[in-house]
Structure formats: C-alpha cells, structure tokens
Amino acid sequence: MDSKEEEYREIFLAEALENYEELNRLITELEKNTSNKNAINAIFRITHTLKGNAAGMGFEDITKMSHTLEDLFVEIREGKLQVDAAIFTDIFKAIDTLGALIDALKTGKTVRYLGIKTKLEVILKKAAEAGMPLSTNDNHDSQKKNTDQNQIKQQVENTIPNEDRVVNNEPEKIATEIASDPLNQQVLENTQALLDDIFAAKEILTSEKSAEADTVDTKLTFSDLVQVPVKKLDNLLNLVSELTIERDRIIAMNSNGFSRNEYSRLQRISSDLQYSVMDVRLVQVGFLFNKFHRVVRDAAALEHKKVTLKLEGTDAEIDRNVLQIISDSLIHLIRNSVGHGIETPEERKKAGKSETGTVTLRASNESDAVIIEIIDDGKGIDSRIIKKKAIDKGLVSKETADTMSEADIIMFIFEPGFSSAEQVTAISGRGVGMDVVKRALDSISGNISVFTAVGKGSTIRLSLPSSMAVKGTLLFELDKSEYAIPLTYTEAVVSLYKSDVHKAGNGLIATHLGKTISIVFLKDLFSTADYSHHSQNTIFHTSFDQVNAKEKLAIIIVSYNNRKVGFVVDKLLQQKEIVEKPLMKPVDHVKFISGVTILGNGNICLVLNIANIISYIFKISNTIAGKALC
Template sequence: ILEGIDRSISELQNEIMVMRMVPISRIFSRFPRMVRDYCRSTGKRINLEIYGEDTELDRAILDEITDPLIHLIRNSLDHGIELPEERIKKGKTDEGHVKLSAKRERDNVIIEVEDDGNGIDFDKIKEKAVSKGFISEDEAKRMTNDVAKKFIFLPGFSTSDKVDEVSGRGVGLDIVKTKVESLSGSIKLITEKGKGTRFILSLPPSMAIIRVLTVEISGEWYAIPLNDVLEVAIVKDKDERTISQMDVLKIREKIIPVVYLNDIFNIGDDIQKSSYAVIVEKSDGTLVALLVDAILDHRDILIKPLDKFLSHVKGLGGITILGNGKVVPILDIDSILAEMS
C-alpha cells in the first residue's frame, strides 16, 4: 500500500512540474524589438542571435529571471557593443553581435548572454576598487583578474560614470547575482578586453522539486542537492593530512581541500574520525570535500524559501519539510564554496 501511495505522489509531482513548465521564448521574444529600438536611438548596428527558445523553465523561475536577463542584455548593448566607427578602428565589422541562448544541460538550464564588444577592462575595475577603499594600490597591482571579477558583483559597483535609462543606471551586477542565487542558481563571467563578454547563468529547471542527499552533521540533518555531488567517500585516518596549514584528504591520489560544515554553521563538536566526505566541484573545476558525520539517504524534496529570520544565514538555499514534520535546511553549495574562497 505504501509503495502505491509513494508512486501516486511521485506521479502527481511529475504532473504538477509538467504543468508549470513553459518555453523560454515567452521572454526571449521581447528582446529583438528592444535591440531594434536601441539601435535606432544610438546609431549602433547590432545583430541579436537567439537560440534554444523552446527550452522549458518553471513559470515561477521564468518570471523571476526576466529582469536580470533584461539587465544583462542592456549591459551588452550599452557597455559592450561599440559604435560602428569604433569597431572598424579595432578591425571588427561595423555590426556588433549579441547572442542569447538557452539549453538543458544535465539537471540545469543554462542561459548565456554573449557579445563581441569591449570586454571588461580589469585595470579600471581595480582603479575603482582602490577609489572606493576596497583595496590598496599595492593589493591592486598584485590582484589577478579572476579575483577582480568579484568586485563587479558588489552592490553599487560600476566603472560607468553615466546614469541612463538603457543599462547603466549607475548600478553594478549585484542585483542579477542576488536574484540568480535566490533561485538556487549561479552566474559565471568570462571576458576578454577588446574581444567581448559572456555571462553564463545556471538555473534549476523547476523551483518545486529537486533530488537531494540527506546527511547528518553533529546530530542535525541537512540536504545537499545531488546535482552538486560528484561522489561520496569514507574518510579513514590515513586519508587525512595537513598541507600549508590546510586540512586535506588524499583520495585516489588526488589532494582535496576539506570544509568542516559543523564549523560553517557553528554546530556541535568536531566531525568524528572515519566520517564521510561529500565531494563537490567549484566553478573553476577544483574539488572540495565537505565532511559530514553520516549519509542518511537520497530523496526528492519540495523546496521552500527561507523565512526572513534565516535569509541572512550564509550557505543555506532553502528548507524542506519531511513527511514526519522534520524541517531540514538545504545547503547552497556555491555560497559555501564562495565563503571558503
């Protein structure tokens, strides 16, 4: 009987998810006119290419991601693509190109906004960071471009001095990043000065249901999205070591940095020996081991947003309520790894 009930619930969940899914063309279709209007008002020549309009997203996610996408497109039009005469001087065609695409990749929907314009000048980024007092001039000289990227996503950070209705409004990309992460997604920036910029948004196709690995940390239950998990390993004494004051594990000849989740959430004592390591991957491909006391199970869960009093807690992406009434926090792996960095 219980198996039949579980099967019926699963089928009902799937039907609800299918009903909520809509093609991304619902928002992509508005951008060609926006680009045409912009070109008429500025004299720029821009070709907008759109791919993957039939890719489907949860209606609620689509509604939430509309404004961030508008902001990214406007950014490419105004700050990315140059005027025709500037492009010709640089050896480019007089017509700029902006590509907007969507595709399903594994368990995520990937949306990309790419242009062949100015790219981002990291010298300007560093100068702005110095002028705002975020870093010293010496720190700016030593800073890599990958580290400087993080400033672009800070509130109010912009290298543009103008405020206009098209893109700048004098604000940076923090609003885009905050919105994407609130949907349990991530944003990645790839840019080359003089060549162009690409923003890559990775989003869950549905806000409703995800598959998670439930773990125990100091007696508390937590859920880790299975999409973030590469593997689970048993930790033995011989696997643990310290290199340059950093705890690491050696697993199949790979040296993997360790993150103690009980330290991050300030719960309980140190993880016991012979515990488990949940191996996850950072955006740059680096592996990280999250240490937990026990692996409980994996299951499909319904995501609920964090209450206001929990919204400030770093590392949490939502909560779920199990059938027995137990409230289980869902870990935001990207946020945890960013804090670690």
C-alpha cells in the same frame, strides 16, 4: 503533427474562440448604440489580432474572413460607412461564419464563406465609390461604365451558365470567350479590364445568393484548452508536495513489515501526479526572449550603436516562476552587453569587425537545469581593469588580488556598487544592476559564470533550475541532524584522510583533480556567528585538530561563482528530490539556510544556502588577511 504543433493549435483555438465570443458581445453592444467608439475600436483590434494569429498558423480561410471584417470596421471607424440594420444582419452572418471556420479546425467540416465575404466586399466597394468626389466628366464616364457593366453583366449571364467557373479559377478562359465577341471588343479596352469587370459584375450578381447559401447555424462552442490562474497551480502543487511527503513517511514507517514493492504503485502514481503538475507550469523561454528585441533596439539607440539580437533555443522549457524571477536579470545582462560589450561602429571598423554588433540569447536544457547564455561579439572584459577597480573600491587587497585567477577577478563585476564604466550613461556606469542578477540567481539556487576574450567578446552563462517545485539535493548528517545541499552546487563527493588536508594560514586546503581547494568543517562554520572574536588561527582549525589522524573525512565539494569549497560532514546519506519550503518568520533571516523540508522519517531537514555560505567564508578570509597585513 508533432506535439508542439498540436499545442500551438490548441492555444490558437482557445484564443480564437475567446475572440469570437467577444466579437459577438461587442457587435451586440454596437447595434444598440452605433456611436460607441470604444466598441468599434475593440472590434477592429480583435479582428486584426485574429487575422495575424491565423496567418501565422497558416489558416487561410480564417485569415481572409478576418481581414474582410477588419477592413469593414476600418471604414466604420473612419466614418466612411454608416451602419444600419441591414449591415448588422450581414455582420452577424459574417461572425457566425467566422465561428464556423474556427470550429471546423476541430471537426474538419467544410464551411462555405465566399458568399458573405463577397457581400461585405461589395458593401466596402459601394462605400468607397459613394465617398469619391466626381466631376462632370467623371459623372459621364461613370454613367458610361455603368452602361458597359450592365451589358457585361448580361453577357456574363449568357456566357457563364455555371457560376462556379469564376470561383474555380477560370477567369482567363471566360475573358477570352467574351472578348472574342466584336460587340464586347468595342466596349472593352483589353482583357485585363474585362477580367476586373467580370469579377465586379459577378460579385453583384452572386453575393446575395451565395450569402444565403452559406448561412451557418448559430451554436455554442467550447475550447478544449482551459486557462488556469497560477495561484491555483501553486496551491495544487503544494497539495501534491504534501502527498509526496506523506507517501515517503508511510513507506518509511512500514519498511520493516512490508516489501517495498507493495508501495511501488503508490509511489509511481504520486510521482506521475507530481511531474504532471510541474509540466503544466512549464513555459517556453521564447515567451520571454521575444520581448528583448525592443530592449536591444532601445539600448543600442541610447548608446549610438548598431546591434542585432539573435535568438536560439527558444523552445527550451522552464518553470514560469523561474522565468518571472530572472526576467529583470536578463534585462540587466542584455543592456550591459550592449553598453559595456559592443563597441561603437567606428571602434568596430578599426578592429576589423562589422559595424553592427551581435548579441545572441541562447537557451538549452541540460539534465535538470536550463542553461541561458548571453553572448556578444564585442570587446570582451579586461581583467586588469576589473582588478584595479576592485582594489580601488576596497573589495579586495592588492596582495589577495595578485593571487586570484582571472576568472575570480572577473566575478567582481557582480559585487554591489561595482562598475568598470569610465563615464556614466543612460544604461552603464551607475554601479547598479549586475549585483541584482546575482541576488536573483541566488534566490532560486541558480549559478552564473563568465567566459571572455579581450577583443572577441563575452559569454555570460546562467544555470537555472528547470523547476522550483522539486529540488534535487544531497542529504548528509551533522551533529545527528539532517541537512541538504542542492545538487546544482554539488561538484563531487570525496573521502580523504586527515593527512591529505593541510593548514594554510587561517584555513585548510586539499588537492582535488590536480587543483587546490579550500576545506571547511561545517561544525566550525556554524559556530563562527561572530568571527571578530576569533584569532586568525582558530576559526577553521578547531575540528581539524580534534580529528584522529587515521580517520577518513566525508567531504562534499561545492562550486559557486568559480569558487570551490569542500565541506566536511559527519555522514553522507543519500541523493533525494525534495519539496523545499521557504523559512517563515521569525527565522526567515537566517543566512546559512535557504529553506526546509520534511523527510519520509518525519524529521525536519534544513537546506543549506550555498551562495551565502561561500560568500561568508571568503569574506572572513579577506577580513582576517587584511587584519594580518595591518
């Protein structure tokens, strides 16, 4: 059994034991007040759920026992079976047997349950017969059948000295033996009828005896799985984070007098503790993905389209908090794939496609990130339509748009108020939704990209941190202060001479891997709080003009929404995993900073908000370009 199967088994056991305890409580309440409809309905729901879960796990004994109890409470709920003291005795025996079957999954013991199960089935059969209206002829037939069954019962007792033969799957052999007697042939029409009566008679003969033999001892059981509130896990993670910071501080303070090896055990144990706590917070994305079948169905019905949902990689794991934050974003993306991407059945037939479109939700683990892709086989995104809409809405000038790549133009779909739908429907054309996706991803240092082909479909790719607890970052120094950039945005680190960087309009550019990218001195960026007071040639040129021609520039190349920018810093430090804390009031509104951490040397380190910084840079560029054209 692999680790995943063992994990599912433990989860089932925990839920099953919880169901068992709840059944005991509810049936005790019902015994005191047999007209308690809420208790009856709750018992029915629990037995139905337990039956389904056990069937899914392949535990047939628990499935059969739960199914019989479910059938019993269906009759009780519909008023076809009146509960009395005798029935409650049998019900409690059945619940104890169910508990023993659940406990046997851990102990491996054999639990006999057929007796009490059969007895409940006999009770159900009698209730069904009592509720069946009979005519005069029916009464005569019924009396004749009862006489026949009494004869069969006697013959069964004589012919089957070993009662286990019925249980051991020998009914056909038994039927042949009894049917060979001429007396029995007169009262039985065929062998199948004999089979039915054998089991009916056998049930009546052996139910009491087997029920007594299968009695189990009542005892208290405990699950090996403990359910912990997320708040407690968050608090534990915070304490572990504080421990990590203190560890780094102690090692840094004593690095001169002691060998680093002396602290290796402390570092290993604290790291193992940290990752163990992080691992507890991980959940499989299938937990969320399975909820989207209904989302796709409803969206397709509103749009009068035929759409199926395919799920892939549902066993990929991600931090529960990340999953919770992106859940609304995934709803928007799925609905937009149905509303904007998938064509109507008529359009798909004309394009030579199947009438039913497909939306695929795929997840995979990649390094320290989780990749989620929403893929549709629809009409794709036409960048010409996006470009025209963006210009009409004033999001970009025509001159600037003409110089932008197709990938950059498509990213306008994530701007606030943008929509390419010609008509407003229940799920598209209102200009809301996609910008929410972008903001949610920015809040967790995620990234989004779009790949599309007109007439073939689109793929929206989300790159998410697998954990919000620890963040991989690149540390650097600027004006004798330490800063961090999340590795999820970091493309490369390069060193260039001043001669390799050139002025272009109001900014700076350089070539990296054959492509032209913007270069920005972070010192200049932090001094442009109000760019409206700067002329177009002085915003991003100040530090560049002061640099010695022979000086090498340390540049961190970052990427966000298909836009690459090289940030010039004073000094590169190291790559480090940090525990980021959000900014608190009154500095929580600072747009360039996403959070803060404490380094091992005791210094405060600010974490850059790359999403806001790059959006700000291109906003300045577009604004100045617009002023220059006026």
